[in-house]
Amino acid sequence: MSAKPMSHRQIMEALSGLLLVLFVAMASSTIVSTALPKIIGSLNGTQTQYTWVVTASLLTATASTPIWGKLADLYSKKLLVQISIVVFVVGSIIAGFSQTAGQLIAARAFQGLGMGGVQALVQVAIAAMIPPRERGRYNGYLGGVMAVATVGGPLLGGLIVDTAWLGWRWCFFIGAPIAVIALVVLQKTLNLAVIRREHVKVDYVGAALIAAGVSVLLVWVSFVDSSFAWLSWQTYAMVGLGVVLLAIAIWVETRVAEPVVPLEIVKKRGTALAIIASLSVGMAMFGGAVFLGQYFQIGRGFSPTEAGLLTIPMMAGVLVSSTISGRMISKTGHIKPYIVAGTLVLVAGFAGLSMLDHETPLWYVGIAMALVGIGVGMSMQNLVLSVQNTVSLKDIGAASSTIAFFRSLGGTIGVSVLGAVLAHRVTAELGGGASSGSSSLNISALPEAAQHVVRAAYGDATGHIFLISAAIAVVGVVAALFMKPTALRSTVDLDSSAASSAEAPVPALTR
Secondary structure, rough: OOOOOOHHHHHHHHHHHHHHHHHHHHHHHHHHHHHHHHHEEEEOHHHHHHHHHHHHHHHHHHHHHHHHHHHHOOOHHHHHHHHHHHHHHHHHHHHHHOHHHHHHOOOOOOHHHHHHHHHHHHHHHHHHHHHHHHHHHHHHHHHHHHHHHHHHHHHHHHHOOOOOOOOOOOOHHHHHHHHHHHHHHHHHHHHOOOOOOOOOOOHHHHHHHHHHHHEEEHHHHHHHHHOOOOOOHHHHHHHHHHHHHHHHHHHHHHOOOOOOOOOOHHHHHHHHHHHHHHHHHHHHHHHHHHHHHHHHHHHHHOOOOHHHOOOHHHHHHHHHHHHHHHHHHHOOOHHHHHHHHHHHHOOOOOOOHHOOOOOHHHHHHHHHHHHHHHHHHHHHHHHHHHHHOOOOOHHHHHHHHHHHHHHHHHHHHHHHHHHHHHHHHHHHHOOOOOOOOOOOEEEEEEEHHHHHHHHHHHHHHHHHHHHHHHHHHHHHHHHOOOOOOOOOOOOOOOOHHHHHOOOOOOOOOOO
């Protein structure tokens, strides 16, 4: 049964609260990126802990996303959005009071549960309100907010840590009151029908197995080649355990009535290809923001505020490209060309960033960042839209969260792998002098000569990790090229006519 269409005014009122809380949740992922060198330095943390402050929240957000999505198909979407906001607020406050790097990582892990809910459920709520054909126009707003949050977060974080009377703890405190305002706005404006299905159980076992399997592999990636060798009993044990857990999870998912990651949706050609592309885009979105902030500060010696300002080209690229491509998609009904173009530009941007060293001209860095931003803006939201277009309203939560899950997984893997590679390269550049227990990020505590050596090591190593990103982004291009052209439907739900046309080629002339 199709849902009753909402007026443009009702949609915009509801969107105001949804986009506000999405901004806060997304910004919390990146606001620490420019502040992290100071945060980890003041807490005397290591490069591995630096990576895990980001990875911890991404990991729990990733693991919880499918559960939030499945719950949204069974219970009140509005209530679930509100619950996720409360979890996020509590986690943010705990993170702000952390006294050690370990405490901060644990708090970020809890905060990530709320972040995962917000990021998944906002997309689900929008899909329940707006038909796919019209959603492209509104996805421009969504992409713009995600762009400002993803790349504007570092600027805000830089301003906070450079303001003496605030301090780095406000990177976590600042989101709490804004999230509470969003909670109040949504209580008044968000009204969605609840599709209840009796006697349905959420697949917590499958979700737990997926989370455990992914977590074990990410922990292995973070510590291999530093705490233990690639070919060692620790590697065999952790990789073996991770693979076994994920294999069992797939087995469970094929046998439960309501799998948390519906394999019948994942097995569709369009969804499978969108998932592959989302993995590469996820790495771009998170890896770029996290390690560019570190490059500008540690590799080039800029302040946190200056580092945030220097990332503006990426933010502008995402903002402009997501807005323009969203409107063009709503106008024409074509979506594949924009995804293909976006992934190609993404590869070009990362290829440009792979040439970085500690003396690269800033104008060159800005152009490469702008290309990455344009690529993310043209592909990120449109990959979600392409999958939402092929499923019915009752499955929109599972479908949306599945794409969000794999995009977050790409970001988590990206930050972990790139962080591990960066730490290894820096240690090699420094001649093995940085031990795992020391804080090579507390630059101000080093003698001036040593500061120059450390900055050069970080600056030169950063280009290497973006070369890896460019190679992975090529996989996204291949996936996008193999996607079938689809016609965006004009109804919120998938009726019989839409079902037959959802995978049909786009007509030669679309009104």
